[in-house]
Amino acid sequence: MINISYENIIENRKVEVPKNLVWGHNFTDHCFLMDYSTEKGWHNARITALKSLDIHPAAMVFHYGQTVFEGLKAYKNSKGEITLFRPQKNIERMNKSCARLVMPQIPEEVFMEAMKKLVTLEKDWIPTGYGEALYIRPVMFATQPALGVKPSNSYLFAIILSPVGAYYPEGFKPVKILVEEHYVRAVKNGLGECKTAANYAASLLAADEAKHKGFSQVLWLDAIERKYLEEVGTMNIFINFDDEIVTPELNGSILHGITRDSVITLLKSWGMNISERRISIDEVIEKHRQGKLKSAFGTGTAAIISPISHFSYKGELITINNGEAGELDKKLFDEISKIQYGFAEDKFGWIIKI
Numbered sequence: 001m002i003n004i005s006y007e008n009i010i011e012n013r014k015v016e017v018p019k020n021l022v023w024g025h026n027f028t029d030h031c032f033l034m035d036y037s038t039e040k041g042w043h044n045a046r047i048t049a050l051k052s053l054d055i056h057p058a059a060m061v062f063h064y065g066q067t068v069f070e071g072l073k074a075y076k077n078s079k080g081e082i083t084l085f086r087p088q089k090n091i092e093r094m095n096k097s098c099a100r101l102v103m104p105q106i107p108e109e110v111f112m113e114a115m116k117k118l119v120t121l122e123k124d125w126i127p128t129g130y131g132e133a134l135y136i137r138p139v140m141f142a143t144q145p146a147l148g149v150k151p152s153n154s155y156l157f158a159i160i161l162s163p164v165g166a167y168y169p170e171g172f173k174p175v176k177i178l179v180e181e182h183y184v185r186a187v188k189n190g191l192g193e194c195k196t197a198a199n200y201a202a203s204l205l206a207a208d209e210a211k212h213k214g215f216s217q218v219l220w221l222d223a224i225e226r227k228y229l230e231e232v233g234t235m236n237i238f239i240n241f242d243d244e245i246v247t248p249e250l251n252g253s254i255l256h257g258i259t260r261d262s263v264i265t266l267l268k269s270w271g272m273n274i275s276e277r278r279i280s281i282d283e284v285i286e287k288h289r290q291g292k293l294k295s296a297f298g299t300g301t302a303a304i305i306s307p308i309s310h311f312s313y314k315g316e317l318i319t320i321n322n323g324e325a326g327e328l329d330k331k332l333f334d335e336i337s338k339i340q341y342g343f344a345e346d347k348f349g350w351i352i353k354i
């Protein structure tokens with residue numbers, strides 16, 4: 001086991017979590033860092049005061065994009081305990097992303113220990129309101145200063161923490177979505193299953209153009225037939241057809257969302273008819289004409305559930321549930337929130353106390 005040391009820890013600090021937290025703009029005082037080289041493997045695991053990095057402009061990450069990240073949250077629950085939600089899943093997914101990008105695996109026990117130790121040191125940064133949390137952002141990238149396309153021989157693994165406010169301070173609010181007909185996010189057997197920078201770079205222009213047209217995000221269709229639903233913005237998507245709830249099957253271009261998995265597990269436990277299958281945009285429109293499109297929502301760690309009020313496709317605007325969040329959407333949001341904040345029983349063993 002790699003030993004985690006403490007270096008340059010700030011003594012006698014007084015933590016004051018800002019009142020109006022803008023998502024992802026505030027960071028705690030310390031971070032975790034660990035180096036990798038092909039000669040030494042992982043070494044120099046340390047928790048240290050957060051500061052800017054000294055990195056060579058030739059570092060391979062800037063040129064060839066070897067970088068992967070993760071996102072999860074630490075909570076202070078109703079009993080004052082500090083918890084993580086399904087962190088093992090994030091560790092496994094990060095290592096899968098690394099494998100795809102020819103980056104080294106992170107030893108699972110070091111990854112888990114690093115998150116627990118860092119969150120424990122920074123526990124006063126965890127906001128305590130319902131819906132508030134400390135967002136954990138692990139990231140790894142290629143540091144070798146060399147030009148030429150090949151896998152780097154050195155990497156840095158970092159974990160930073162960001163206190164975040166409730167996602168819906170003004171109530172559970174649905175968003176307008178543009179069905180993207182031109183751009184694609186990812187293609188089967190490409191990088192779509194990885195939390196890697198390239199996918200987000202590929203998505204920015206579509207999101208930007210959608211914003212200018214008055215939409216919050218885009219709905220991505222498959223890159224080959226331009227017919228089947230993939231994801232919504234940076235979230236997985238679910239459609240409630242009343243007698244059947246559907247989400248796209250994991251086909252090689254869709255991110256394996258942990259919230260997606262939690263939603264499927266909950267729906268099954270409630271005895272609901274949930275299928276993972278291909279869903280064409282034409283089917284969604286047809287079901288809407290038949291009055292069977294009850295709700296649609298995105299799933300992800302940041303929002304948990306993001307209800308959709310409208311889809312725009314080929315110039316036609318479809319309004320779902322009179323523009324209101326669906327009952328099922330709200331029920332899922334409430335149930336997952338309650339489990340995370342210790343107000344509902346953790347039947348599936350999702351919560352890890354630290």
Ligand SMILES: *Cc1c(COP(=O)(O)O)cnc(C)c1O
Pocket residue numbers: 071195231233234235236255256257258259260299300301302
């Ligand atoms: C992170 C992410 C998700 C959601 O994953 P969760 O594990 O539920 O947070 C979905 N799609 C994309 C593209 C993502 O990056």
